[in-house]
Amino acid sequence: xxxxxxxxxxxxxxxxxxxxxxxxxxxxxxxxxxxxxxxxxxxxxxxxxxxxxxxxxxxxxxxxxxxxxxxxxxxxxxxxxxxxxxxxxxxxxxxxxxxxxxxxxxxxxxxxxxxxxxxxxxxxxxxxxxxxxxxxxxxxxxxxxxxxxxxxxxxxxxxxxxxxxxxxxxxxxxxxxxxxxxxxxxxxxxxxxxxxxxxxxxxxxxxxxxxxxxxxxxxxxxxxxxxxxxx
Numbered sequence: 001x002x003x004x005x006x007x008x009x010x011x012x013x014x015x016x017x018x019x020x021x022x023x024x025x026x027x028x029x030x031x032x033x034x035x036x037x038x039x040x041x042x043x044x045x046x047x048x049x050x051x052x053x054x055x056x057x058x059x060x061x062x063x064x065x066x067x068x069x070x071x072x073x074x075x076x077x078x079x080x081x082x083x084x085x086x087x088x089x090x091x092x093x094x095x096x097x098x099x100x101x102x103x104x105x106x107x108x109x110x111x112x113x114x115x116x117x118x119x120x121x122x123x124x125x126x127x128x129x130x131x132x133x134x135x136x137x138x139x140x141x142x143x144x145x146x147x148x149x150x151x152x153x154x155x156x157x158x159x160x161x162x163x164x165x166x167x168x169x170x171x172x173x174x175x176x177x178x179x180x181x182x183x184x185x186x187x188x189x190x191x192x193x194x195x196x197x198x199x200x201x202x203x204x205x206x207x208x209x210x211x212x213x214x215x216x217x218x219x220x221x222x223x224x225x226x227x228x229x230x231x
Contacts, residue, residue, distance in 0.1 A: 001183060004059045011063035012070075019074045031139050034068055034084040034147065036125070036188045037061035046189035049086070049147045058183040068147060075145040083139045088151030088190045092129030092210060093217035100158070101126075101211075105165055105218050108173045118180035120159035123187035125151040128205035138199040151190025152203045164208060168215035 015032065022030060039047045041055035056062045071082035091101050107114045127150060135150040166173055180186070195201045 001059070007060050007063050011060075012066050015067045015070055019070060019080075022074070022080060023078055028079070028081055029140070029142070030071060030074075030080055030082045031136060032067060032071060032082070032084055034064045034086045035061070036086055036088045036149075036151065036190065038065045038068070038086060039185070039188070041185065045187060046153065046191040047086075047149065048191040049149055049194055057185065060183075072145055081142050082145045083143065084147045085136060085139060086147065086149045086151075086190070087132060088125040088127050088149065088188055090129055090132050091126050092214050095129070095214070101161060101165065101214070104162060104173070105169070105215060108165060108171050109169055109218070109222075111171070111174070113174040113176050114162070115176050115178055116158065116162070117178050117184055118158075118186070119177045120157065120162065120175075121186075122158045122180075122184065123155040123189075124158060124161075125153065125155045125188045125190050126161065126207050126210070127152045127190075127203060128210040131203040131205055135195060135199060135201045138201050141199075143198065146194075146198065148195050148198065149190040149192050150195055150201070150203075151188070151192060152205075152207070153190055153192050154203075154207070155187055155189045156207050161207065161211065164211040165215065168212050169219075 019030070036047060037058055038053045038061050039051065040053065040057045040061050042051055042053070044051060053065055056065065068084045071084055074080045075082045091099065095102050104114050131152070132150055139148065162173055
């Protein structure tokens with residue numbers, strides 16, 4: 001919401017550049033990251049790739065949906081093999097520093113307060129990075145055009161994830177509870193039947209072990225992590 005033009009330039013113009021370069025250099029295969037944000041304000045849970053995605057609540061989600069449509073057009077016009085993977089709340093070592101779990105970990109470890117929207121009641125389908133990597137590699141197959149959910153199919157409350165971070169760090173969080181953010185959905189959950197059937201993919205990591213491994217990585221890399229500034 002703060003930098004909408006960055007999303008437009010990166011996700012839409014950036015993807016168009018890639019598609020045009022594929023055409024120029026005769027590259028046929030395109031695997032790209034979409035995301036659960038395309039489901040927007042959909043109320044049916046779990047989210048299925050067969051669902052309509054015409055109720056966006058964030059520009060980020062709009063750009064990701066635009067990527068899917070652009071890929072479909074280039075698939076139809078030029079025969080590209082295009083697979084869009086809708087990732088669901090990816091977490092783990094070397095994660096993006098702007099993600100909530102990373103900011104929570106950093107602030108709790110420093111004794112600084114964390115901001116928790118919707119009073120911690122939101123549910124997210126957290127998916128460990130190793131599972132996402134495996135699903136991405138398995139999508140390297142000539143299937144034409146496909147959109148596939150990659151999620152854990154096991155959503156958990158944000159408050160529970162915070163408690164796991166507290167346990168792993170051995171520190172209690174100083175929490176500032178806030179109302180629900182306008183661009184946040186209440187819950188996400190991936191319907192992953194297509195991933196199972198088309199990719200023979202099944203997520204393996206449970207959230208408890210995944211957070212434990214993430215915090216271990218964080219503590220081992222503290223000297224690097226403490227230099228990261230977000231927001």
